[in-house]
Amino acid sequence: MYTGFKNAATATLTVNLMATDGSDTHKGTGDWYGEITLSNIELYWVATDAAPVLTDGVPGYSARIVGMGGALAIGVYSAPTVGHDFVAALEATADSVLEAEASAVGTYYTGPGTYVSYTLSEMLMVGLDVISAFDWTANTANAYAFDLSAQVKVAGLTIDAGAAYGFGYALAPIQFGVQVAGAIPPIAFTLGFDGTTDPAFAYSVGASATMTLANTDTIALGVVYGDAFNGLDIKFAFTEALASGFVDKLEAALTVWLLDIIAPVDPMEYEIIFTAGYDTGKLYPHFGVTFGDDTNGTANGQILTAFVHVNYDLFEAAPTVLFVEWNSGNLLTPVIGVLTIGVTVTY
Numbered sequence: 001m002y003t004g005f006k007n008a009a010t011a012t013l014t015v016n017l018m019a020t021d022g023s024d025t026h027k028g029t030g031d032w033y034g035e036i037t038l039s040n041i042e043l044y045w046v047a048t049d050a051a052p053v054l055t056d057g058v059p060g061y062s063a064r065i066v067g068m069g070g071a072l073a074i075g076v077y078s079a080p081t082v083g084h085d086f087v088a089a090l091e092a093t094a095d096s097v098l099e100a101e102a103s104a105v106g107t108y109y110t111g112p113g114t115y116v117s118y119t120l121s122e123m124l125m126v127g128l129d130v131i132s133a134f135d136w137t138a139n140t141a142n143a144y145a146f147d148l149s150a151q152v153k154v155a156g157l158t159i160d161a162g163a164a165y166g167f168g169y170a171l172a173p174i175q176f177g178v179q180v181a182g183a184i185p186p187i188a189f190t191l192g193f194d195g196t197t198d199p200a201f202a203y204s205v206g207a208s209a210t211m212t213l214a215n216t217d218t219i220a221l222g223v224v225y226g227d228a229f230n231g232l233d234i235k236f237a238f239t240e241a242l243a244s245g246f247v248d249k250l251e252a253a254l255t256v257w258l259l260d261i262i263a264p265v266d267p268m269e270y271e272i273i274f275t276a277g278y279d280t281g282k283l284y285p286h287f288g289v290t291f292g293d294d295t296n297g298t299a300n301g302q303i304l305t306a307f308v309h310v311n312y313d314l315f316e317a318a319p320t321v322l323f324v325e326w327n328s329g330n331l332l333t334p335v336i337g338v339l340t341i342g343v344t345v346t347y
Contacts, residue, residue: 001140001275002136002137002138002142003113003132003136003137003140003142004111004132004133004134004135004136004138004142004144005025005076005111005112005113005114005130005131005132005135005136006135006136006137007076007112007113007135007235008170012034016325020206021289033321034200037143038157039154040168040299047150048238051071058272063333064075064076064266070119071118071119071120072116072117072118072119073105073115073116074114074116075114075115075116075164076113080310081108081109081110081141082108082109082110082113082129082131082145082146082147082164083104083108083109083147083164083175083277084104084147084149084162084164084175084176084177084194085104085168085177085194085226086160086177086178086179086192086193086194086206086208087177087179087192087193087204087206087226087228088192088206088224088227089224089228089233090222090224090233090234090235090257090259091233091257091259091286097258098257098269098271098292103202103206104194104228105175105194105195105196105198105202105203105226105227105228108132109131109133109145109164109166109169110289110328111131111132111133111135111145112129112131112132112135113129113130113131113132113145114129114130115127115128115129115130116128120126121268122153123152123153123154123259124151124152124153125148125150125151126148126149126150126151126233127148127149128146128147128149129145129146129147129149130144130145130146130147131144131145132144134170137333139312141168141246142316143166143167143168143169144166144167144168145164145165145166145167145169146165146167147162147163147165148163148164149161149162149163149275150162152218154155156182156183157180158180158181158182158329159178159181159230160177160178160181160182161179162176162177162178163175163176163177164176171198171199172196173196173199174196174197175194175195175196175197175198176194176195176196177192177193177195178192178193179193180192181191185212186211186212186213187209187210187211187289188209189207189208189209189210189212190206190207190208191206191207191228191251192204192205192207192324193205193206194207194226194228202226202227203226203227204224204225204226204227204228204229204271204288205225205226205237206222206223206224206226207222207224207226208221208222208223209221209222213301213337215241215244215245215246216241216244216245217238217240217241217245217246218237218238218239218241219237219238220235220236220237220238220239221234221235221236221237222234222235229260230259230260230263230264230266231259231260231261231262231266231287232260232262232263233257233258233259233260233261234257234258234259234261234263235255235256235257235258236254236255236256237253237254237255237256238252238254238255239252239253240252240254240276242277242279248277249278249280250276250277250278251276251277251278251286252274252276252277253273253274253275254272254273254274255271255272255273255274255278256270256272257269257271257272257292258269258270264316269292269293270292270296271290271291271292271293271294272289272291272292273288273289274288275287276288278289281313282312282313283310283311283312283313284310284311284312284313285308285309285310285311286308286309286310287306287307287309288306288307289304289305289306290303290304290305290306291303291304291314299317302332302335303330303332304330304331304332305327305328305329305330305331306327306328307326307328308325308326309322309323309324309325309326310323310324310325314343319344319345319346319347320343320345321343321344321345321346322342322343323341323342323343323344324339324340324341325339325340325342326338326339326340327340
């Protein structure tokens with residue numbers, strides 16, 4: 001027996017503006033007439049574009065019907081991902097020497113599916129997602145995944161929790177987690193937990209806090225620990241904003257990663273990135289330094305790099321910027337870097 005969901009992205013809309021003869025008693029008066037009546041129902045249709053991006057070979061789209069005063073939502077989507085990741089990895093930035101690290105400890109399920117969610121009150125919302133590994137025309141040996149989630153808002157806190165289970169998969173773990181987010185000005189914080197039985201029990205825990213100072217500067221701290229992160233990871237970041245910062249016209253950022261602390265096998269990795277600049281109006285010099293050691297990596301190893309970049313706004317009517325830039329490469333090796341002189345014209 002073929003089973004499963006099949007959510008197609010093709011739709012047909014027929015609108016009869018005028019009856020072909022006088023037998024239509026609902027035609028109304030005049031040459032043109034049309035009427036649409038909906039009671040307490042809202043219909044949403046979302047499509048990417050004429051040539052949607054494919055996810056696992058399935059066009060990405062979604063549709064839902066919302067009713068009962070907005071409390072109930074029933075929908076379908078092309079290729080949803082069922083599972084939870086309440087503890088995100090602290091790595092990494094585009095210029096980071098660190099290697100990307102897996103975030104979730106559990107298995108995600110992807111396939112055509114449907115969902116229903118119900119908002120019991122402003123404080124509580126529950127939802128159920130059901131997907132099949134294949135559409136119902138694919139084969140007779142299908143697999144299914146179920147995801148039950150809830151969100152509670154109480155005393156200024158937002159609590160998200162969920163559990164997912166795969167039935168009929170080669171590995172069918174129960175994946176579950178919870179996250180608590182809130183704010184006690186000037187601090188915003190999150191606490192999270194992820195667990196799975198895939199097939200043995202594994203878990204990750206994490207916490208983050210961001211303090212916004214009297215101006216727009218911020219201090220952020222993140223800590224995660226668990227099976228997905230190879231031990232304990234810590235990230236610290238300070239940002240001096242260009243506008244309304246401690247020092248007018250100065251912007252600066254310091255980010256420090258300490259990864260794989262107390263790891264069972266691998267040694268600790270680290271990275272420090274500092275950037276700063278001063279905007280005088282027409283002249284904007286800025287620089288940066290990166291120092292780190294991806295001990296567990298394949299090719300990065302220890303690295304020390306720097307850059308210096310100076311912009312000068314030549315014209316305002318036709319924005320023209322002269323710039324000089326030096327990028328060092330790895331200063332721990334015999335390199336002299338690359339010097340670039342150029343002009344950028346915006347029109």
